[in-house]
Amino acid sequence: MTSIDLRVAAQQTVRERPRLSIPWTTVIAIPLAVLFAVPMLYAVYVSLLDQSDLMSATPDFWPPNIDNYLTAWSEHPFARYFLNSIIVCGAITIGSMITSIMAAYVFARVDMPGRNILFMAVVATLMVPTHITLVPNYLTMAGFGLRNTYWALILPFLASGFAAFFLRQHFKTIPKEVEEAAKLDGAGHWRLLWTIIVPMSRPAIAAIAVFIFLSEWNSYIWPLIVTDTDDMRTVEIGLARLFAEEQEGGINNWPMIMAAAVTILIPPTIVFFFAERYLVSGITMGGNR
């Protein structure tokens, strides 16, 4: 290496150094992100205070007080609400994934008369606002005596136009050739779908499953309408009830209310941390539909 080469190399390292430093865009974004996170962080902070600390100028934060969590869970049936939400969200996620995967497979890969019309009918449901279905679906459930049952909470959501559409787009990208070997072995549609197409589409399926789970966890107006017993309430309705009761009663035990809210934020946050990548890909795909 000549001295000139060395000088060039040295200059390059000097030049590269600024790239390692934090870009100005991030410098602006960090304080914004902190400000943006304040509501959540503050909720956690308040949930660890005594109610008497709320009034004081110098709250006695340390040691953190987890009594509010215990109170929320013992005085209100949050364990039951959680169980209900997990059963309902789990059943809907699994059920709607199965119906959507099967339908998407036909829409993407099987020649069948009338297929395009059926597909259009499925896609058209994406434009329908949920609220238009509420009164008739409520009457259906009430008519069959299914209010306050898991059936009422689960059945209407066992199919998803969005999932069927999204998966169909994905299944179409898998080349025909991958099926050939299996077809020679005499595999039918059922085996082709579950042993070849589905395993090849895991990321897309995960994206949709996470998306459905989180939106069902968030579901509000439907469970509000079809449940009115603590046995069947989901976490969203349970928390809204607790909040309304505290306000009506004028008790306003804010630390306890915050503790209840924080516990309900935990599951979606965990799912988010583990599945952010899938979720974002699912949402951008939905966004470009």
Place this chain on the structure above:
Amino acid sequence: MKRVVVPALFVLPCLTVLAIFIYWPIFYSFYLSLHDVNLLSGRQRFVGAENFVDLALDDGFHRSVAITATFVLASVPLRLALALFLAQLLVAERPANRVLRGVFFLPYVSSTVAIAVVWSWLFNTDLGLINLTIGALGGSPQNWLYDADTALYAVAAVNVWKQLGYDMVIFIAGLQAISPTLYEAARIDGASRLHQFRTITLPLLTPTLLFLLVISVIDSFQVFTLVNVMTHGGPALSTDVIVNFFYRLAFVRLDYGSASAVVIALFLFLLGLTILQFGVLGRKVSYDLD
């Protein structure tokens, strides 16, 4: 025969659920909207367009529409502007940016009721962080959720905070689809950042922007959970948005006919917006059928 039967059986579960819980309800909602449903006997009397005429003359409905329009105007432009700004800041694929995006995106996937409860506390008149901050800065505290002049805007602010992350993620995808060579060429020509934004970013981002505009208008028009938890439509019905108006009619007053007329009107209006998106904006529909 088997060639049709097996695929048909594959599609059947999905279509059965959609038929019972979406197609039939749409039809039945139309039907109910043309009937007067007697609460006691459950008897349905055909009344033609009477429910719609009543609605068109109802001051309460007018107020709901105005409130919802105000809500949309107060949240959508702010949402999109802030989201585009953040997307610009965080568009590069760096580990730090991925973490920061997560912070802005998290509220979008979080529990809406929990968020509504947390913000109700922040807006609390006596002890809420917002009034404490205003007080510390020497301003005068507001009644926020208990004041008919501020409640709707408080809820709109929470809506912006919650939905921002979704818009940002879509904007980032749109920005990343713009070829970097365009910016390089502009830099060589000595174009300023602002100039690049105006001449490259904005035109190429227009489809994304219009998509988000339609989506966010549609979902702001249907806001309910935040309102139901934070204000119950009050104070003095100042946050009685359309879906809350519908909810009161259908599930408090049990007037299914009028309530159905409200959602049918909402549906037709939103359908018009969607057609506007596909028609006037001339976007290529990506679900081609072959």
